[in-house]
Amino acid sequence: MSTDLYLRARLGESVREIIGETEMLSRMVDALGSPLNVLVPHQIVDNSEKYREVYRKHHLTGEVYFAHKANRSTALIRELAASETGVDVASLEELRHVLAAGFSGDRIMATGPKNTEFLWLAARCGALVNVDSREELVQLGELTARHPLPRVRVMLRLSAFESTGVTVLSRPSRFGSHVRQIGDLLDVVEKHRDTFDLVGVAYHLDTNGLPEKALALEGCLHAMRECVQRGFTPTAVDIGGGYGANYLAEQADWERYTTELSNAVLGTRPALTWQNHGYGLRAEAGTLRGALGLYPSHRPVAGERYLDELLSREAPSLRRPLATLLLENLYDLHVEPGRALVDQCGMTLAKVEEVRRTLSGDVLVRIGANSRDISMEEHAVMMDPILIKAAGTAGTDQPTGVYLSGNLCLEDDLITRRKVFLPHSPAPGDLLVFPNTAGYFMDFAADHALMQPIARKVAMFRDQGTWQWCLDEEYWPTKGSRA
Structure with a gap:
């Protein structure tokens, strides 16, 4: 049976270069501990510009806001403060953070x-x-009545949009008011x-489905008309985030793996997961049941491409492109990408602590991190880490399937339940690089369980043609150069 079911990560140019600095990465982990989060601040500005290009293509205006909840990094926020991109904050502490980083209030959405x-x-x-x-x-109205505050710009978040023609099912949400x-x-x-200054209306849907989002955007346009009929002058529609990211380099890897996972659940090949976990699939009397509960790790239409496709789509009942409808009404468009805006903006390094073979023959690799430090499993995303061999460590040159366990004294502390296939066998002292973790996987779930330390963060930047680093909190946009 094949042992090379790789899920090879898509790597941006900067990330690929940094991974190539193997000696520097090893020294950083030796100095700052494992795990270690590595950020690439300039990439988030480059990503934001791709959204601007979509705006220009459709002749639209409006703001791009980074959803801060995707990552706590100070370096990323300071880099954005020096750009044209705004920031979306979802807590008091996030608001205080971005104000301290240099954002003015007019560039912040709460x-x-x-x-x-x-x-x-x-x-x-x-x-x-x-x-x-x-x-x-x-x-908010009572607050402004009791305290001397400036006029407040507000948007009304809506949900539960209803179709008038072909039924489009919309996932229920606890956020937003019913459109009615x-x-x-x-x-x-x-x-x-x-x-109050009514700026417009908004939606934010927990879905990847373009039909649902097209229905919601059309519903917002109808709501804007109602605002105008009531004597208001709204100017913008906010369509939130949910543009996704493409994590894998090859679609064939994803299709092959998911096919073999189904076969493993059916028992027609050896298990590919810890205790044959099915990720939503199960076998009943030789028949595959259930639904695969994984994020589509290979998504060619993601990020700014997803936004472009949404805007090019016809409104369900008005039957005209959504971008055209926004343009004809002279409405601004606001977006709040999170995961998509930090695509290729960071990685997590972890040191291999132990390699052992269980009685059943499985290879168990314990690393200096846990499933809260690298929370891909929680978010159902699959991609392979990259192995950096330490000088003088043992190991074979044969592909090896291993299970990655964490440093917590908990039975379920697995970095992923999936058997990970590496091109070489790991050994204690080696490094594993988990790419593209900046969007939710790096620190969203990180805590001090069992008094384990939370990963430090460093920011990488180019200076005179070479990669340099500093602690995340010591990074400012004045560091280095892009040359």
Whole structure:
């Protein structure tokens, strides 16, 4: 049976160059510990420019906001502060973070659940408040009545859009107000006309489906018309994030692996996962049941390409391209990519601590990290780490299938339940590079479980043609040069 079911990661030019600096990476881990998160700040600005290119293609205007929740890095936020890109914050601490990094309030959008302190600071600094419910809108109005605050720019987040023709199923969400409640929301805005500036309406859907998003965008255009009929002058539609990222270099790797995973679940080949975990698939009387619960790790239409395809799509009932409808109404378009904007912006390094063979013959590799430090399994994303052999370490040149375990005293602390195929066998002292972890996998779930340290972060930058590094919190956009 083949032992080379690779899921080879797609690597950007900068990431590939940095991985090639093997001695420097090893020294960094020796100095700062394992795991270690490595950021590439300039890449996030390059990614943002790709969204601008889509705007120019469709003759649209509006703002690109980075969804800060995808990564806590200070270096990334400071780099963005020096660019034209805005930032979307979903907590009080994120708001304080971006203000300290150099963002002015007019470039900040406040989203997510908000307490009184979050609302006050957002209003005080002039952020655009994306309101999640009627109750939140009332709370914001009462806050502005009690305290001397400037006029607050608000957007109304909507959900549960309904199709008039062919039924388009929309996943229920706890965020946003039902589109039928737009009238109630406008009543509250009307009550606070002296303190609210209604910028427009928004949606944010937990789906990759283009039909659902097209329906939601068309629904927002209808809601904008209702705003105008009520005497308001809205100017923008915000369509949130969810543009995705393409993690794998080859589609054939993904198709081959998922096919073989199905065969393993059916028992027609050896297991490919720890204890034959099926990722949503199961065998019943020789028949494959269930649905594969994995993120589509190979997505050729992702990021700015996904946005382009959405804007080129016809509105379900108006039957005209969505970009054309936005342009004809002179509406700005706001987007909030998270994962997609930090694509190729970082990686996580972990040292191999132990390699052992179980009685059943499985190879178990324990690394100096845990599944909270590298949370690909939690987000159901699959891609191979890259093995960097340490000088003088043992190991064969034969492809090896291994299970990666973490440093927590917990049975389920597996970096991934998948058997990972490496081109060489690892040994203690080697490094594993987990690429493209900046979007949610690096620090979203990181904690101090069992008093294990949280990974340090470093920022990489080019200076006089060579790669240099500094601690994440010590990075400023004035460092280095792009030459």
